[in-house]
Amino acid sequence: MTAERASTGMPGLDEVLDGLRLGDNVVLNVDHIEEYRLFVEPYVACAIAARRPVIYMRFGSHAPLLQPQEGLTIHEFDPKAGFESFAVRIRALITEAGRGAFYVFDSLSDLLSAWATDQMVGNFFWVTCPYLFELDTIAYFALIRDRHSLKTIARIRDTTQVLLDVLTDEGRIHVHPLKVWQRHSPTMFLPHLMDGEQFIPLADSYHATRLLSRFAPSTPDTARRHLDHWYRLFLQAEELAEAGNDSEQYRDMVRHLCRHMMGQDERMLALARETFSLDDLLAVKARMIGTGFIGGKAVGMLLARDILLSAPDFDWSEHLEPHDSFFVGSNVYYTYIVHNGFWPLYARQKTPEGYFEAAAELRAKMLEGSFPEDIRVGFQQMLEYYGQYPIIVRSSSLLEDGFGNAFAGKYDSFFCVNQGSPEQRLAQLEDAVRRIYASAMSEDALAYRRQRGLEHLDEQMALLVQRVSGTYRGHWYFPELAGVGVSYNTFVWDKDMDPRAGMLRLVLGLGTRAVDRVEGDYPRLVALDAPLKRPHKGLEDARRFLQRDVDLLDISSNAVETVSLLKLANSATDLPLDLFATRDEEITRRLEERGRKGQKAWLLTFDQLLSETPFCETMQRLLKTLEKAYDYPVDVEFTVNFSTGDRPRINVVQCRPLQTRGERQRVEFPQDLDDRDLLLRSEGNFMGGNASLPLKQIIWVDPQGYSRLPLSDKYEVARLVGRLNRRIRRAEEPTLLMGPGRWGSSTPALGVPISFAEINNMAALAEVAFSSEGLMPELSFGSHFFQDLVEADIFYLALFPEARGVFFNETWVQNQPNALEGMMPASSRFKSVVKIIRVDQGPLQLLADVVSQRLLCTLP
16 A cells, blocks of 8 residues: 545545545444535545546435536446345446545445345455555445444454544534544544534543433443344344234335345245245244345245145145254355455456356365354354254255256255264364355356356355254164155156156155266156056166165264165164065075075065055145145155154155246147158157257267277266367257267266266257166156256157167168267367267257157158
8 A cells, every 4th residue: 555645625634634545445434324425525526626536336225425527437236136246346346447546435334225234234345445445545435323233343443444433413513533544643533523624622521521422322222223233123023023913014024024034036035925924034033043045945945834834725734844944144155255355256256257267266265264253153053953963954045946047956965964073063064064155166056057147146155954854773864765746747758647747756765866866776756646657668677777775874984875775674674665665586585595594685666655655645735735836836855754653754855946848839740751761769758848849960979989988088078078068059050969878977887977067058868778888868857957957948858779669760870971070170089989960951850749758850
């Protein structure tokens, strides 16, 4: 900082403060905005006269402090757009203005109406003031007295260079300097009476005491005034809740709290306002750490529970497991970034050039940060409540799980087995939080946001902390069942099924195997109107499409573990396997032949559960009750435990609007086609509703060529597909991507290990079975992978060329010229594995009809 001086525009005040210095941030604590204006106008007039660039940051709800005039630039902001957008845009304008600019900011207190909490006002000042100081600017700010907590005032005092208390007594204005950085005089920090252009110090104790005592805290309400605005708001809510819910003031408070806690998705907000009472909202607040939004995932879970428990036609209290979740407010995310000094890098990540590049650096830094002490205390108290029960820390971002944007699997969630000393358990929790925060900067998440036009919106990361539903069985802990349920089944695999009946994706143990595509394992897909019908009809070895391994929490290793069903079945003797599985007599006999007598093998079919209990009926009722309230199909994650008695207890851990393309228009199939006119033909095994897609390009990964590649080259093929994907202009060259096994597998032996960001420009995706090498598709409807496909409007099909009724014209594919070498000369060594087929003589036509379950792709 230079020592160059400037004027306040008030000679007497200049004398008191020894003038202003470039780099000064000047904060005035006032009773009314008009008191602030008295100091702003002469400061601006003097700066304009001195030919200084003067910028007015206009965002308050109060009348403008300054009118348009020559030499003044006015920028307007809407703080209701969110802290991130507001603070990042202001920083960008400060950067653009450069060194030596003079600023006036509207009253910081007006930000409370948009952000509801002092914490974020303090965060804004903490990230803005040092940057202004660094650029040798002078900036004026105002606070309205008694609107802010002592903690916020202390943060601002610590950060600013000049803090002035403006006191009006019987019409006379006094200025009491509380902080003037690097300046001092015998009378500088006395109150000064404004008398014309002079500021006269109150040099005698009588007048000083008389003035200051009038502004000193002395009423019983003082402690309440010194609370954060957030906590005062909830004290008012408590008073209204006690008074009853029949007043307009009560309803206004519900609307107000929903806006500050439940997010910005208007359809979700409307549902929240209709569903939640003040008691509901106060119960959430009682279990919050920090302030701000609780995020989409938490909102969906709470809405689902309230909707079910208030349903008039069914007593859900006898079927639902209670919850005791905690919520880490979204403002903790920003506070973590500010507290650790990451904000300049965070702001750079918001620029087009820094979107991916700065994110990688920020992601690494976020894994190493520390938490403010008050947040750590909140974490500790939460862990004391849960004791040593396992918990799961789940992302619950502002944009997550709303209408149109599921963010399925884009952000991380982590199980904390929660064993060890209190210090070890706290360290484990804090590490999980850091990793979830860092996942907001993952390439997949950023690509998803950009593809959906969300990169400029606030994406605050709240957290939902839940007790893991389940039972201790020896040193293992897990729920008996977990899964995903959808109220509308766009993946009906039989023409007699009704999509409106819904579907489940069901597993034994933790739900990780239901939401993710897991190598070598298959969840049970259950059409709720035909629960015993399997989607793998026509395949010779249906036994392979079963769950063989179980994810659970191992208390002794303090980690998530995968255990074979065989081991679990012969260890956890109290597990009701008769309800979930059938005896595998063939494997049991083989075990006996090998000397492992007494061990029993099971096939996890769930047939008895589905056919002999009311489970399917109950789950369908649950899904339809939520669908009716949402007025939209829903996607639910759940667990089920039978250990509480005869009746199973369902825990709804997540609920969101189902991203679905629906049935679409009627599809007309051409007549009199034979196989020479087709690229492929199949019955069922597709997702994406009715379709009539013209295709101008095919990217084909040859199964035999791929299976012969070394491991490193299989990964390189995935990267090559990603590079091709980035070059595709979907509207101009709709592309079908075809390859062996499971796209996106983390095990290259089972499929091409791409990330979703590497296929997001495709029009259609085909997984082709190549059974001789174990490269088999997974019909993953209901998984995170499926959500990605639906949201990106990518049609999916699983092709089993060896199955009856299926045709694939591989000869045509092999005979087409390969455009890879011309497009990607550096990757020409893969031309025997990856083929690009351009269809210049007219598009292929991919046709699919949900009702008849027909699918075919015609040649040009």
